[in-house]
Amino acid sequence: LAKTTQPISMDSYEGQEVNITCSHNNIATNDYITWYQQFPSQGPRFIIQGYKTKVTNEVASLFIPADRKSSTLSLPRVSLSDTAVYYCLVMIYNQGGKLIFGQGTELSVKP
Amino acid sequence: DADVTQTPRNRITKTGKRIMLECSQTKGHDRMYWYRQDPGLGLRLIYYSFDVKDINKGEISDGYSVSRQAQAKFSLSLESAIPNQTALYFCATSDGLGGTGELFFGEGSRLTVL
Numbered sequence: 001l002a003k004t005t006q007p008i009s010m011d012s013y014e015g016q017e018v019n020i021t022c023s024h025n026n027i028a029t030n031d032y033i034t035w036y037q038q039f040p041s042q043g044p045r046f047i048i049q050g051y052k053t054k055v056t057n058e059v060a061s062l063f064i065p066a067d068r069k070s071s072t073l074s075l076p077r078v079s080l081s082d083t084a085v086y087y088c089l090v091m092i093y094n095q096g097g098k099l100i101f102g103q104g105t106e107l108s109v110k111p
Numbered sequence: 112d113a114d115v116t117q118t119p120r121n122r123i124t125k126t127g128k129r130i131m132l133e134c135s136q137t138k139g140h141d142r143m144y145w146y147r148q149d150p151g152l153g154l155r156l157i158y159y160s161f162d163v164k165d166i167n168k169g170e171i172s173d174g175y176s177v178s179r180q181a182q183a184k185f186s187l188s189l190e191s192a193i194p195n196q197t198a199l200y201f202c203a204t205s206d207g208l209g210g211t212g213e214l215f216f217g218e219g220s221r222l223t224v225l
Contacts, residue, residue, distance in 0.1 A: 036214070043115075043201050043216025044154070087153065099205075099214060100170065101146070101154040 004088045004102040011108050018075040020105050022088030025069050032091040033064060033071045037084045038104070044087060048073070075107075083109045114138045117202050117217035124192055125225050132187045132220045134202030142205045143185040144214065145169075145177060147198040154201065160185055192224040 006022045024033065032051055036044035048055055050062040050071070061074040075082060085104040115136045124130050134143065141162045146154040146169075156169030158177040166177060174196060178186045189196055199221050203214040 034213070041199075041219065043203065043219055044214070045216070046213040049213070085153075099144070100156060103151070103153040 003100070004090060006086075006088050006102060006105045008103065009106040009108070011110065012078055013110050014079055015077050018078050018082075018107060018109075020073045020075075020086055020088075020107070021070060022073070022102075023070045024088070024090050027068050027090055033062070033068075034089045034091055034099070035060070035062065035071075035073045036087045036089065036101075038087065039084050044101075047086075049091075078107075078109045080109050080111065083107060113218065115202060115204055115215055115217040117200075117220045119220060120218065121221045123223045123225065126191075126193055128192050128224075130189045130192050130222065132200055132202075132222070134185045134187070134217060136183050136185075136202075136204045136215075138204055138206075138215060139182075140204040140206045140215070141182065143179065144203040144205070145175075145185070145187045146201045146203065147171070147196075148201060148219075149198050157187065157200075189222075192222075194224045197222060197224045 004022050004024045012018045034049040035047045037047050038044040048060050048062045050064050052064050055062045063072040085106050087101050087104040089099050118133050144159040145157040148154045155171050157175050158169055159167050160179045163179050176188045199219050201219050202217040205214050
């Protein structure tokens with residue numbers, strides 16, 4: 001299984017850019033990388049997904065190097081409302097897309 | 112109305128009791144999942160189903176069973192609840208590999224086993 005490793009927690013201040021890196025050394029050729037955000041007592045919410053290079057949407061950017069053994073979620077100019085847990089997942093293609101969550105990164109944004 | 116609905120939202124039960132958590136979805140997705148969340152452990156996959164006739168064990172299926180009654184319904188059962196099954200349980204759906212594989216979660220069912 002392509003397990004993921006991410007920092008347990010991070011602190012930031014409003015207006016800063018936050019980068020959260022995830023390692024997935026055993027990622028397979030057809031696997032995708034997906035990031036979710038979770039607020040307390042709510043289900044996780046999809047943020048972004050990518051396969052290689054860079055993906056950007058209205059919320060975040062995802063950077064994936066050529067070897068795909070890691071990925072970095074970039075949140076531009078965070079606000080207090082970005083305080084949440086962020087999960088990096090690998091969608092395991094050869095198991096029909098089974099999605100395994102790691103421990104996640106607890107991001108705390110301070111004023 | 113929520114696309115993925117879980118019932119009950121909160122349940123307190125006693126050790127040894129049978130408990131069922133139900134999940135229904137209106138998204139028309141074939142794939143449904145049950146996860147449990149414990150503080151500091153993220154979400155762990157219990158069971159998943161890719162269609163009505165397909166049931167698969169996840170990471171931590173011991174002590175749990177599931178039933179996929181229809182495309183829209185996926186139930187999780189604890190035949191004999193024990194205190195270490197106290198957790199927040201989430202149901203999720205996805206449209207499979209043809210789309211992004213994005214998971215859509217319910218609001219969670221908080222279970223306490225005394």
